[in-house]
Amino acid sequence: MTMTGLDIFDATVQKTMPWVNELTKELGWENKHQVFQGLRATLHALRDRLTVEEASHLGAQLPILLSGFYYENWRPGSKTHKDRTKEEFFQHIRDYFRNINPDLDTESLVRAVFKIMAQRVSPGEIEDVVNMMPPALRELWPEAVRS
Numbered sequence: 001m002t003m004t005g006l007d008i009f010d011a012t013v014q015k016t017m018p019w020v021n022e023l024t025k026e027l028g029w030e031n032k033h034q035v036f037q038g039l040r041a042t043l044h045a046l047r048d049r050l051t052v053e054e055a056s057h058l059g060a061q062l063p064i065l066l067s068g069f070y071y072e073n074w075r076p077g078s079k080t081h082k083d084r085t086k087e088e089f090f091q092h093i094r095d096y097f098r099n100i101n102p103d104l105d106t107e108s109l110v111r112a113v114f115k116i117m118a119q120r121v122s123p124g125e126i127e128d129v130v131n132m133m134p135p136a137l138r139e140l141w142p143e144a145v146r147s
Contacts, residue, residue: 008064015063019116026112034101041096042113043070046129048092049083052076054132061121084134110140118145 003010024035043062047055047070055074059067083089090106097104118126118141126145130138138146 012064016065019063019066019120022116022119023112026115027109037097037100038093038104038109039066039113039116040069040072041093042110044072044096045081045089045092045110047071047074048081049089049137050129050132051080054128057125058121058129061125083137085136086140089137089140107140114141118142 003013019039020032020036023039024032027035027038029035029038043066047058050058055076059070062070081088081092083092086107090110093106093109094104097106123145126141130141130145133141
């Protein structure tokens with residue numbers, strides 16, 4: 001089944017939708033648009049916390065469509081966020097969601113996104129990302145990838 005008539009577009013949509021569908025199921029949300037916005041906001045918060053090199057390594061492992069959103073508005077070399085606490089990290093996502101869903105359970109969203117990432121990104125890359133996190137943020141990742 002072709003959607004766009006362009007194989008590369010159809011392939012990347014097919015590779016991106018399992019991320020959205022799994023996250024929809026994990027969160028128990030009905031609205032896939034909000035699920036995608038949550039994925040996007042969490043990826044941006046994570047990207048902005050990583051070094052340029054590590055952010056690039058992670059982005060290279062995402063489906064093309066998702067990596068496009070991941071890199072959206074990125075300014076490599078600009079100051080990275082040095083969030084040390086969950087609250088500091090969550091605030092970036094809350095700021096993004098303030099007009100979409102002000103009652104967002106940010107911690108559940110982040111844990112769900114990190115769980116999907118741990119399943120869909122290579123273990124070595126996840127290990128590198130987790131090891132760059134301070135202990136408070138490392139704790140948000142599934143236990144299996146923290147050890």
